[in-house]
Amino acid sequence: MSKLTPDEWRKVSPYLDEALEMVPEERDVWLLSLTQKDARLASLVQARLDEQQKLKQESFLERSPLGAERTHGERRFSVSR
């Protein structure tokens, strides 16, 4: 199984910027057009967009590391005295 390398990220990154600014219908048309130009790249972008939706649903990194002491919507922590 291949892993995401920094170079692969740099290649996909500007396309993600573009796609994340679009509404779903617009994005579908755009992806279709990208597939015709570069199917491999379009597949990588599509996979990342699918992943983004999944992470959103899972609330990935949404929980505060200071969860136990979250009060009134603020993240709070105590320190060593």
Next chain:
Amino acid sequence: MACSGRMETNNPTIGTLIALAELGDEASAGKLFTLLYRELHRLAKRRLARQGDVSVSPTTLIHEAYLDMAGQEGQTFPDRGRFMAYAAKVMRGLIIDHVRNRLAIKRGGAFELTSLTTNVGDAISDDKELAQISQALDQLAQVDSSLSQIVDLKFFCGFSFNEIADMLGVSERTAQRKWEKARIYLHRILRSDLPL
């Protein structure tokens, strides 16, 4: 000894340290981290002592650090966005140390007193998991530091997209987009067994 953030006359200012760190000077980056870490810790202690409270929010601490330090250095101080980005990264270290200490207390291990010795159970974070996220963030910073900054500000410090956009001088939509991209990248690192 408390570190006030005011530099000795023969020491570089925060503005100088940030400028040198941005040029890749590792020693300056290290000094900057230590200075900001001490300052944030000092402010937290001062606030807790003054108010008799048991906790303080990272956002409050970072805002106070900026006001204190910018007031001391005046016009040579870096812009708010650059300072906040550095301070948020330091806050990440402070929070991980804090969680580690709380876990040590909970396990009856290292005797690190905190001002809060109860209610440390339910939603406590795993310090190892946080350390992994921190390492992944360092990797992300090598590829795109603007993405890692957003995660420090949002995940570790708890700033809203609106606040982040304001301090970094970008639109709220841009801050949200960068957050989405950062989450994808971090997820790929933390779950590197996933197919591309």
